[in-house]
Amino acid sequence: MTTLKRFLSRNKPLVGLIVLMAAVAVMSPSFMTVDNLLNILRQTSINAVIAVGMTYVILSGGIDLSVGSVLAFCGAVCAWLVAGDLSIWLAIPLSLLLGAGLGAINGVVIGTGGVQPFVATLVAMTMLRGATLVFTDGRPITTGTGAAADAFWSVGGGYLLGIPVPVVVAAAVFAVCGLILTRTRFGRYTYAVGGNEVVARLSGIRVNLEKTTIYALSGLLAALAGVILTARLESAQPTAGAGYELDAIAAVVVGGTSLSGGKGTLFGTLVGALIIGVLNNALNLMDVSSYYQMIAKGAVILLAVLADSRKSP
Amino acid sequence: MDSQSGFLLDLQGVGKGFNGVTVLDGVDFRLRAGEVMALIGENGAGKSTLMRIVTGIVQPDSASAMMFRGQPVRFAAPRQAIDAGIAMIHQELNLLPHLSVADNIWLGREPRNRLGLIDRGRMRREAKALLERLRQTIDPDCPVGSLSVGQQQMVEIARALSLNAELIVMDEPTDALTDVETAVLFEVIRGLKADGKGIVYISHRLGEIFALCDSVTVLRDGHMVHRGAVADLDEAALIRHMVGRSITDQYPYLSCPAGSERLTVEGLSADGVNDVSFTAAGGEILGFAGLMGAGRTELGKAIFGASRLRAGSVRVDGAEVRLRHPRDGVAAGIAYVPEDRKAEGLIQGHSIRTNMSLAALKQLCGPGGVVRQTDERSAVDRFMAAFAVKAHGIGAEVRTLSGGNQQKISLAKALMLSPKVVILDEPTRGVDVGARREIYGLINDLKAKGLCILLMSSDMPELLGLSDRILVMAGGRITGRFGRDEATQEKIMACAIG
Numbered sequence: 001m002t003t004l005k006r007f008l009s010r011n012k013p014l015v016g017l018i019v020l021m022a023a024v025a026v027m028s029p030s031f032m033t034v035d036n037l038l039n040i041l042r043q044t045s046i047n048a049v050i051a052v053g054m055t056y057v058i059l060s061g062g063i064d065l066s067v068g069s070v071l072a073f074c075g076a077v078c079a080w081l082v083a084g085d086l087s088i089w090l091a092i093p094l095s096l097l098l099g100a101g102l103g104a105i106n107g108v109v110i111g112t113g114g115v116q117p118f119v120a121t122l123v124a125m126t127m128l129r130g131a132t133l134v135f136t137d138g139r140p141i142t143t144g145t146g147a148a149a150d151a152f153w154s155v156g157g158g159y160l161l162g163i164p165v166p167v168v169v170a171a172a173v174f175a176v177c178g179l180i181l182t183r184t185r186f187g188r189y190t191y192a193v194g195g196n197e198v199v200a201r202l203s204g205i206r207v208n209l210e211k212t213t214i215y216a217l218s219g220l221l222a223a224l225a226g227v228i229l230t231a232r233l234e235s236a237q238p239t240a241g242a243g244y245e246l247d248a249i250a251a252v253v254v255g256g257t258s259l260s261g262g263k264g265t266l267f268g269t270l271v272g273a274l275i276i277g278v279l280n281n282a283l284n285l286m287d288v289s290s291y292y293q294m295i296a297k298g299a300v301i302l303l304a305v306l307a308d309s310r311k312s313p
Numbered sequence: 314m315d316s317q318s319g320f321l322l323d324l325q326g327v328g329k330g331f332n333g334v335t336v337l338d339g340v341d342f343r344l345r346a347g348e349v350m351a352l353i354g355e356n357g358a359g360k361s362t363l364m365r366i367v368t369g370i371v372q373p374d375s376a377s378a379m380m381f382r383g384q385p386v387r388f389a390a391p392r393q394a395i396d397a398g399i400a401m402i403h404q405e406l407n408l409l410p411h412l413s414v415a416d417n418i419w420l421g422r423e424p425r426n427r428l429g430l431i432d433r434g435r436m437r438r439e440a441k442a443l444l445e446r447l448r449q450t451i452d453p454d455c456p457v458g459s460l461s462v463g464q465q466q467m468v469e470i471a472r473a474l475s476l477n478a479e480l481i482v483m484d485e486p487t488d489a490l491t492d493v494e495t496a497v498l499f500e501v502i503r504g505l506k507a508d509g510k511g512i513v514y515i516s517h518r519l520g521e522i523f524a525l526c527d528s529v530t531v532l533r534d535g536h537m538v539h540r541g542a543v544a545d546l547d548e549a550a551l552i553r554h555m556v557g558r559s560i561t562d563q564y565p566y567l568s569c570p571a572g573s574e575r576l577t578v579e580g581l582s583a584d585g586v587n588d589v590s591f592t593a594a595g596g597e598i599l600g601f602a603g604l605m606g607a608g609r610t611e612l613g614k615a616i617f618g619a620s621r622l623r624a625g626s627v628r629v630d631g632a633e634v635r636l637r638h639p640r641d642g643v644a645a646g647i648a649y650v651p652e653d654r655k656a657e658g659l660i661q662g663h664s665i666r667t668n669m670s671l672a673a674l675k676q677l678c679g680p681g682g683v684v685r686q687t688d689e690r691s692a693v694d695r696f697m698a699a700f701a702v703k704a705h706g707i708g709a710e711v712r713t714l715s716g717g718n719q720q721k722i723s724l725a726k727a728l729m730l731s732p733k734v735v736i737l738d739e740p741t742r743g744v745d746v747g748a749r750r751e752i753y754g755l756i757n758d759l760k761a762k763g764l765c766i767l768l769m770s771s772d773m774p775e776l777l778g779l780s781d782r783i784l785v786m787a788g789g790r791i792t793g794r795f796g797r798d799e800a801t802q803e804k805i806m807a808c809a810i811g
Binding site for chain 2: 183184185186188189191196198200201202203204262263
């Protein structure tokens with residue numbers, strides 16, 4: 001019994017999620033249906049994918065405010081390629097590569113350039129949003145009616161073995177990135193850079209290269225989220241992704257990862273993203289206005305951070 | 314000041330435990346005004362906990378009596394201890410580097426003028442007066458961060474005086490001081506003593522205790538095992554009380570057959586290093602002496618690849634090494650153990666396991682960079698056993714370990730690379746005498762295995778005791794070279810001053 005107690009005290013976010021789900025199930029009978037739960041998963045998957053990249057960035061002691069703009073820009077480029085009837089087997093990887101490249105630029109500016117992550121990614125966020133508006137001429141880019149567009153739609157709206165494709169993608173991203181973080185040298189180096197950069201360097205780690213790779217990963221995952229969203233809507237909106245960085249950061253923080261770096265898990269981020277997803281869904285089911293939803297979300301994030309006593313002063 | 318007992322501070326029967334572990338058990342501690350009381354004990358003996366009780370940071374679980382200036386006291390918060398006249402100067406100084414000396418001294422208690430605004434003139438004047446009492450000519454407007462560590466300490470003492478402290482606790486005050494600054498500090502302490510202040514002096518440097526202190530209290534495993542005048546003891550007896558056994562041969566020297574040349578440094582110039590050339594052989598301990606800022610750490614970092622070379626070359630086992638980054642040093646078989654284990658050696662919030670394997674991770678990985686966890690675990694376990702590290706498993710956070718144990722982890726981390734050359738920068742700083750002895754044994758083991766060891770140390774007896782040869786540095790250059798038999802403290806100091 002004590003091992004269970006210990007597990008629960010070390011996984012406070014998970015306890016929070018279970019309690020939240022139980023409370024909502026009591027208050028709203030339509031919550032605990034397969035349809036609704038799948039809905040939650042599908043709607044959470046975009047934020048979840050971004051949050052994986054954000055977890056890496058925050059673990060390394062940084063922050064990435066540009067993810068929303070990367071999502072929009074890469075989503076727009078993808079829509080444009082698909083509308084031009086480029087095969088999705090080329091359009092999607094190219095869009096992901098673009099995202100990785102943009103992220104890598106962030107990484108170089110932050111690592112070699114020595115610019116603070118907050119500033120560097122804030123600038124990127126602004127410039128990329130501008131670039132998106134320029135590229136889209138301020139209007140949505142629809143994927144059209146070609147063969148590529150039909151194939152593309154299934155990425156956002158299709159099902160694999162009864163599970164929505166975005167959910168499958170998000171699950172795969174969590175699984176792969178989770179294994180990388182816990183089992184590989186790259187994962188250990190990520191924690192080390194966030195734990196103490198000087199120690200990391202003196203241990204032979206090429207800190208700047210690590211940072212570039214981490215931000216490139218964040219960019220790639222933001223681009224992936226953009227591809228999924230664009231596929232679902234069958235168009236790229238110039239305003240897509242605005243504010244998504246905050247939801248991603250919220251998922252990471254609620255999941256127990258410290259903003260100062262070096263401590264946290266991807267499992268925590270998964271739980272954090274689900275808490276936010278369940279909360280959004282619950283407030284919708286209960287017909288609460290979206291204005292109140294923002295207040296509720298903020299309150300939950302604050303509670304989650306206060307409750308996680310692992311954060312010592 | 315003191316009435317019945319005649320003691321400035323009188324604690325009796327103090328007990329304290331954390332999480333079910335007894336840290337202090339029935340400890341008596343007292344000193345008089347005008348007395349310098351040394352408080353010594355191994356790491357984990359309870360010294361810091363006792364002082365935290367005295368300064369109000371922590372409350373005792375039990376105490377049959379707690380008297381200060383003849384009155385019974387109970388400090389529920391540090392503020393109350395400060396108001397009562399007790400000040401503590403921590404090992405890690407509590408100063409704000411961007412603020413001036415005067416600002417730091419008066420922080421939170423700035424004198425106001427009639428308009429309620431801060432009276433800068435008065436602050437400056439009174440700060441200057443306090444510093445003059447300590448015979449210091451530090452400019453009160455100077456930002457504290459630009460002062461030397463010794464001067465910063467004087468600012469802390471000035472602040473303690475401005476608080477009208479009657480009892481001043483000093484925790485390892487000479488750790489980061491040069492010999493000259495230490496002498497100045499001792500003069501200041503003697504002056505405070507003459508003024509009737511009581512001083513608690515915590516230090517691992519037993520020589521200082523005999524030079525400065527009147528009495529000594531020894532803690533071991535949470536008990537007070539000895540209290541008395543310093544004059545009644547010698548160093549061997551002091552160590553016996555601290556450790557509970559005799560340590561013969563504090564600085565064991567191991568004579569090894571001369572090996573082949575392993576490290577060749579020619580004309581090395583870098584930040585803080587000026588045209589340094591020397592060679593070192595396998596199975597040899599090459600000591601580096603010098604004052605703080607002489608360039609020893611800078612030299613060690615340059616050889617390792619942590620700082621850029623402006624000129625010169627480094628050869629390991631005959632092969633030249635291109636040094637642009639620490640990973641070049643690691644790849645060449647050079648290991649560097651930094652002098653500041655808290656900030657540069659170990660990631661405090663991470664586990665023993667991840668810390669120890671960090672530098673050698675490449676060797677512990679398979680294809681795709683996947684870490685071979687069983688190999689890692691057995692390597693870490695092996696070092697834990699060989700170094701006799703006391704901890705609750707390899708998953709324990711490094712920050713929970715004592716200084717001596719942390720230093721062992723730092724050393725193990727370097728050795729996991731199976732290096733050819735090991736650079737040790739102040740390997741026993743802040744480590745108690747028992748753990749020191751163990752670390753010296755480990756260093757000698759490395760020597761016996763044919764490793765080439767560069768030992769940088771400000772601890773003269775340690776350097777003289779262990780080294781085969783000693784190089785002295787000053788201003789980034791080598792100013793003296795001595796063999797083991799001809800080296801003396803005086804000769805080394807003469808070269809160190811330049």
